[in-house]
Amino acid sequence: MTQTPHISVQHLNVHIANQHILNDISINIPDKKVTSIIGPSGCGKTTLLKSFNRLLDNAAGVKITGKVLVDNEDIYAPEAEVTHIRKKMGLLSQRPYPLPMSIYDNVAYGPRIHGTRKKQELDELVEEKLKATGLWNEVKDRLNTSATRLSIGQQQRLCLARGLAVEPEIILGDESTSALDPVSTAIIEDLFITLKEKYTIVLVTHILRQARRVSDYIVFVYMGKIIEFGPTEEVLLNPQKELTKEYVKGFIS
Numbered sequence: 001m002t003q004t005p006h007i008s009v010q011h012l013n014v015h016i017a018n019q020h021i022l023n024d025i026s027i028n029i030p031d032k033k034v035t036s037i038i039g040p041s042g043c044g045k046t047t048l049l050k051s052f053n054r055l056l057d058n059a060a061g062v063k064i065t066g067k068v069l070v071d072n073e074d075i076y077a078p079e080a081e082v083t084h085i086r087k088k089m090g091l092l093s094q095r096p097y098p099l100p101m102s103i104y105d106n107v108a109y110g111p112r113i114h115g116t117r118k119k120q121e122l123d124e125l126v127e128e129k130l131k132a133t134g135l136w137n138e139v140k141d142r143l144n145t146s147a148t149r150l151s152i153g154q155q156q157r158l159c160l161a162r163g164l165a166v167e168p169e170i171i172l173g174d175e176s177t178s179a180l181d182p183v184s185t186a187i188i189e190d191l192f193i194t195l196k197e198k199y200t201i202v203l204v205t206h207i208l209r210q211a212r213r214v215s216d217y218i219v220f221v222y223m224g225k226i227i228e229f230g231p232t233e234e235v236l237l238n239p240q241k242e243l244t245k246e247y248v249k250g251f252i253s
Contacts, residue, residue, distance in 0.1 A: 006031035006170065006200040007052055012066035014047055016059060021047045023224040025066070029217075034192055034201045036211040036232075039221035040252055045204045048221060049172055052202065053089040054082055070170070087114070090163025090199075092176040096155035098147035099162075103130075103139050106147045106158055110166035129161040133191060153184025160191065171195060173203040177210065189214050208248065212236055220244050222252070 005028035014022040022044050029035050029052075037045045050056050051068055054075060067074045075085045099106050107126045108116075116122060126143070130136040135157050139150070147158055156176065163171065173192070177185040192201055192214050205211050211218060211232065218235040220228045220243075228235055228244045239245045246252050 004031045005029060006070070007202070008067075008069040008072075009051075010067040010069070012048075012051060012068060013064070014044075014051060014056065015061075015063040016047070016056075017061040021224055022051070025226055027219060027226055027229055029200065029202055031200050032196055032198070033216040034196050034203065034214050035217040035219060036203045036205050036215040037219045037221060038205060038208065038211055038247075040247065041206070043221045044224040045221050046174055048219075049174055049202060049204050052170070052172060053086050053091065055091070057082070087166055088168050089170045089172055090160070090166070090168040092156070092160055092163065092171065092173040094175045095179045096152060096159045098150070098155050098158055101147065102144045103147050103150070103158060104143040106162050107165050110162060114166060125165060129164045130158075132164055132195070133157040133161040134187060135161060151184075153180050153187065156180060156184065156188060157191070160188075169200060171199050171201045173201070173205075175204055175206065178206075185210075208236065220247060222247070 007029035009025050009027045012022055012025040013020070025048065037048060039045050047056065051064070056062050056064065064076060068076055070085065070088060074080065099109060104126055107129050108122045111122060111125055116125070127136060130139065135154060138154065147155065150158060177188050180188065189210065192203070195201060215232045217230065218232050219226060220235060222243055228239060228241045235244065236248055239248055
Protein backbone atom coordinates (compact mmCIF):
# COMPACT_ATOMS: atom_id res chain seq x y z
CA MET A 1 0.00 0.00 0.00
CA THR A 2 1.36 3.45 -0.90
CA GLN A 3 -0.94 5.45 1.39
CA THR A 4 0.68 7.09 4.41
CA PRO A 5 -0.30 5.13 7.54
CA HIS A 6 -1.91 7.03 10.41
CA ILE A 7 -2.20 3.97 12.64
CA SER A 8 0.42 1.24 12.38
CA VAL A 9 -0.24 -2.04 14.19
CA GLN A 10 2.74 -4.33 14.67
CA HIS A 11 2.41 -7.92 15.92
CA LEU A 12 -0.52 -7.10 18.19
CA ASN A 13 -1.81 -9.90 20.40
CA VAL A 14 -4.75 -9.52 22.77
CA HIS A 15 -5.67 -12.12 25.37
CA ILE A 16 -8.85 -11.67 27.42
CA ALA A 17 -9.61 -14.14 30.24
CA ASN A 18 -7.15 -16.65 28.76
CA GLN A 19 -8.74 -16.44 25.30
CA HIS A 20 -6.52 -15.37 22.40
CA ILE A 21 -8.80 -12.75 20.81
CA LEU A 22 -6.35 -11.07 18.39
CA ASN A 23 -3.51 -13.14 16.97
CA ASP A 24 -0.37 -11.41 15.64
CA ILE A 25 -2.15 -8.50 13.94
CA SER A 26 0.00 -6.27 11.73
CA ILE A 27 -1.64 -3.61 9.56
CA ASN A 28 -1.21 0.00 8.42
CA ILE A 29 -4.38 2.12 8.51
CA PRO A 30 -4.04 4.90 5.91
CA ASP A 31 -4.40 8.58 6.72
CA LYS A 32 -7.56 10.46 5.71
CA LYS A 33 -9.32 7.42 4.28
CA VAL A 34 -12.26 5.30 5.44
CA THR A 35 -11.17 1.80 6.45
CA SER A 36 -13.86 -0.73 7.37
CA ILE A 37 -13.24 -3.81 9.48
CA ILE A 38 -15.54 -6.67 8.48
CA GLY A 39 -15.95 -10.26 9.61
CA PRO A 40 -18.37 -12.64 11.36
CA SER A 41 -19.64 -12.07 14.89
CA GLY A 42 -17.04 -12.76 17.56
CA CYS A 43 -14.08 -12.59 15.18
CA GLY A 44 -12.32 -9.73 17.00
CA LYS A 45 -13.47 -6.70 14.98
CA THR A 46 -14.48 -4.54 17.94
CA THR A 47 -11.50 -5.67 20.01
CA LEU A 48 -9.21 -4.49 17.21
CA LEU A 49 -11.01 -1.15 17.02
CA LYS A 50 -10.82 -0.65 20.79
CA SER A 51 -7.11 -1.41 20.78
CA PHE A 52 -6.58 1.78 18.77
CA ASN A 53 -7.50 4.06 21.68
CA ARG A 54 -6.77 1.80 24.66
CA LEU A 55 -10.40 1.19 25.50
CA LEU A 56 -9.39 -2.35 26.44
CA ASP A 57 -7.40 -1.11 29.42
CA ASN A 58 -10.20 -1.47 31.94
CA ALA A 59 -11.41 -4.91 30.86
CA ALA A 60 -10.70 -7.70 33.33
CA GLY A 61 -8.01 -10.23 32.47
CA VAL A 62 -6.59 -8.36 29.47
CA LYS A 63 -3.04 -8.95 28.28
CA ILE A 64 -1.74 -6.98 25.30
CA THR A 65 1.58 -7.42 23.51
CA GLY A 66 2.92 -5.79 20.35
CA LYS A 67 2.72 -2.18 19.23
CA VAL A 68 0.06 0.25 18.08
CA LEU A 69 1.67 3.37 16.65
CA VAL A 70 -0.44 6.52 16.22
CA ASP A 71 1.53 9.31 14.56
CA ASN A 72 4.59 7.10 15.20
CA GLU A 73 3.92 7.08 18.96
CA ASP A 74 3.52 3.66 20.58
CA ILE A 75 0.31 4.10 22.55
CA TYR A 76 1.08 1.01 24.65
CA ALA A 77 4.55 2.17 25.69
CA PRO A 78 4.93 2.53 29.50
CA GLU A 79 5.37 6.30 29.19
CA ALA A 80 2.33 6.80 26.91
CA GLU A 81 -0.27 9.20 28.33
CA VAL A 82 -3.76 7.76 27.87
CA THR A 83 -5.75 11.03 28.01
CA HIS A 84 -3.55 12.52 25.28
CA ILE A 85 -4.05 9.39 23.15
CA ARG A 86 -7.83 9.30 23.54
CA LYS A 87 -8.14 13.02 22.74
CA LYS A 88 -6.87 12.17 19.26
CA MET A 89 -9.81 9.85 18.66
CA GLY A 90 -13.55 10.31 18.55
CA LEU A 91 -15.58 7.15 19.17
CA LEU A 92 -19.07 6.62 17.78
CA SER A 93 -20.72 3.64 19.49
CA GLN A 94 -23.53 1.36 18.32
CA ARG A 95 -26.12 3.42 20.18
CA PRO A 96 -25.93 7.15 20.84
CA TYR A 97 -25.24 8.18 24.41
CA PRO A 98 -25.91 11.93 24.70
CA LEU A 99 -24.95 13.45 28.03
CA PRO A 100 -27.93 14.36 30.28
CA MET A 101 -27.66 18.06 29.48
CA SER A 102 -28.54 20.50 26.73
CA ILE A 103 -27.61 20.13 23.07
CA TYR A 104 -25.20 23.07 23.45
CA ASP A 105 -23.55 21.66 26.57
CA ASN A 106 -23.08 18.25 24.94
CA VAL A 107 -20.89 19.77 22.24
CA ALA A 108 -19.17 22.23 24.60
CA TYR A 109 -18.44 19.56 27.24
CA GLY A 110 -15.10 18.33 25.88
CA PRO A 111 -13.65 21.75 24.99
CA ARG A 112 -14.53 23.01 28.49
CA ILE A 113 -12.67 20.08 30.06
CA HIS A 114 -9.66 20.91 27.93
CA GLY A 115 -9.65 24.57 28.95
CA THR A 116 -11.90 26.50 26.54
CA ARG A 117 -13.94 28.90 28.69
CA LYS A 118 -14.76 31.98 26.59
CA LYS A 119 -18.40 32.01 25.55
CA GLN A 120 -17.72 33.37 22.07
CA GLU A 121 -15.19 30.60 21.37
CA LEU A 122 -17.60 27.96 22.62
CA ASP A 123 -20.49 29.46 20.62
CA GLU A 124 -18.44 29.37 17.42
CA LEU A 125 -17.19 25.86 18.08
CA VAL A 126 -20.67 24.48 18.85
CA GLU A 127 -22.04 26.01 15.64
CA GLU A 128 -19.11 24.74 13.58
CA LYS A 129 -19.39 21.13 14.78
CA LEU A 130 -23.17 21.03 14.53
CA LYS A 131 -22.87 22.28 10.95
CA ALA A 132 -20.20 19.66 10.23
CA THR A 133 -22.66 16.93 11.24
CA GLY A 134 -25.64 18.48 9.46
CA LEU A 135 -27.49 19.27 12.68
CA TRP A 136 -27.23 23.03 12.95
CA ASN A 137 -30.34 23.98 10.98
CA GLU A 138 -32.37 21.35 12.85
CA VAL A 139 -31.42 22.46 16.37
CA LYS A 140 -30.15 26.06 16.24
CA ASP A 141 -33.36 27.41 17.78
CA ARG A 142 -33.36 24.93 20.68
CA LEU A 143 -29.74 24.60 21.74
CA ASN A 144 -30.71 24.84 25.41
CA THR A 145 -33.20 21.97 25.30
CA SER A 146 -32.27 18.50 26.50
CA ALA A 147 -30.30 16.36 24.06
CA THR A 148 -32.42 13.37 25.03
CA ARG A 149 -35.39 14.95 23.25
CA LEU A 150 -33.71 14.53 19.88
CA SER A 151 -34.51 11.58 17.63
CA ILE A 152 -32.08 8.67 17.84
CA GLY A 153 -30.56 9.63 14.47
CA GLN A 154 -30.09 13.21 15.63
CA GLN A 155 -28.59 11.95 18.89
CA GLN A 156 -26.01 9.95 16.95
CA ARG A 157 -25.04 13.01 14.93
CA LEU A 158 -24.86 15.02 18.16
CA CYS A 159 -22.50 12.42 19.63
CA LEU A 160 -20.38 12.74 16.49
CA ALA A 161 -20.36 16.55 16.88
CA ARG A 162 -19.37 16.14 20.54
CA GLY A 163 -16.47 13.94 19.48
CA LEU A 164 -15.33 16.38 16.79
CA ALA A 165 -15.41 19.26 19.27
CA VAL A 166 -12.19 18.12 20.95
CA GLU A 167 -10.43 18.25 17.57
CA PRO A 168 -9.51 14.57 17.12
CA GLU A 169 -7.43 13.21 14.26
CA ILE A 170 -9.20 9.88 14.01
CA ILE A 171 -12.87 8.82 14.10
CA LEU A 172 -13.66 5.29 15.25
CA GLY A 173 -17.12 3.85 14.55
CA ASP A 174 -18.34 0.63 16.15
CA GLU A 175 -21.37 -0.45 14.08
CA SER A 176 -22.47 3.14 14.57
CA THR A 177 -25.55 2.95 12.32
CA SER A 178 -26.90 -0.40 13.56
CA ALA A 179 -29.58 1.26 15.74
CA LEU A 180 -30.64 3.82 13.13
CA ASP A 181 -33.38 3.93 10.51
CA PRO A 182 -32.37 3.90 6.81
CA VAL A 183 -32.62 7.69 6.40
CA SER A 184 -30.44 8.40 9.45
CA THR A 185 -28.02 5.67 8.35
CA ALA A 186 -27.61 7.32 4.95
CA ILE A 187 -26.94 10.69 6.60
CA ILE A 188 -24.21 9.22 8.83
CA GLU A 189 -22.66 7.36 5.88
CA ASP A 190 -22.54 10.58 3.83
CA LEU A 191 -20.90 12.32 6.80
CA PHE A 192 -18.16 9.71 6.96
CA ILE A 193 -17.43 10.21 3.26
CA THR A 194 -17.24 14.00 3.74
CA LEU A 195 -15.27 13.91 6.99
CA LYS A 196 -12.45 11.79 5.58
CA GLU A 197 -11.13 15.00 4.00
CA LYS A 198 -9.99 15.97 7.51
CA TYR A 199 -9.97 12.75 9.53
CA THR A 200 -8.79 9.16 9.38
CA ILE A 201 -11.91 7.02 9.82
CA VAL A 202 -12.00 3.39 10.96
CA LEU A 203 -15.35 1.60 11.08
CA VAL A 204 -16.55 -1.78 12.28
CA THR A 205 -19.53 -2.89 10.22
CA HIS A 206 -21.34 -6.17 9.59
CA ILE A 207 -23.14 -4.73 6.54
CA LEU A 208 -21.16 -5.39 3.36
CA ARG A 209 -23.27 -2.94 1.36
CA GLN A 210 -22.32 -0.20 3.80
CA ALA A 211 -18.65 -1.17 3.70
CA ARG A 212 -18.72 -0.93 -0.08
CA ARG A 213 -20.53 2.43 -0.05
CA VAL A 214 -18.31 4.30 2.39
CA SER A 215 -14.92 2.55 2.51
CA ASP A 216 -11.67 3.11 0.67
CA TYR A 217 -10.13 0.02 2.27
CA ILE A 218 -11.43 -3.21 3.79
CA VAL A 219 -9.94 -5.37 6.55
CA PHE A 220 -11.40 -8.88 6.74
CA VAL A 221 -10.89 -10.44 10.16
CA TYR A 222 -11.63 -14.09 10.93
CA MET A 223 -10.99 -15.86 14.23
CA GLY A 224 -8.71 -13.11 15.48
CA LYS A 225 -6.52 -12.91 12.38
CA ILE A 226 -6.41 -10.59 9.40
CA ILE A 227 -7.22 -12.71 6.38
CA GLU A 228 -7.22 -9.98 3.74
CA PHE A 229 -6.66 -6.23 3.52
CA GLY A 230 -6.83 -3.98 0.50
CA PRO A 231 -8.85 -1.49 -1.54
CA THR A 232 -12.60 -1.99 -1.11
CA GLU A 233 -13.45 -3.03 -4.66
CA GLU A 234 -10.60 -5.55 -4.77
CA VAL A 235 -11.46 -7.23 -1.48
CA LEU A 236 -15.22 -7.37 -2.05
CA LEU A 237 -15.34 -8.04 -5.79
CA ASN A 238 -12.09 -9.91 -6.40
CA PRO A 239 -10.94 -11.41 -3.08
CA GLN A 240 -7.67 -13.32 -3.13
CA LYS A 241 -8.27 -15.58 -0.13
CA GLU A 242 -10.76 -18.43 -0.10
CA LEU A 243 -12.11 -17.44 3.34
CA THR A 244 -12.80 -13.93 2.08
CA LYS A 245 -14.67 -15.32 -0.93
CA GLU A 246 -16.83 -17.47 1.33
CA TYR A 247 -17.61 -14.57 3.65
CA VAL A 248 -18.48 -12.17 0.84
CA LYS A 249 -20.77 -14.79 -0.69
CA GLY A 250 -22.53 -15.24 2.65
CA PHE A 251 -21.25 -18.75 3.38
CA ILE A 252 -19.67 -17.58 6.67
CA SER A 253 -21.77 -15.62 9.13
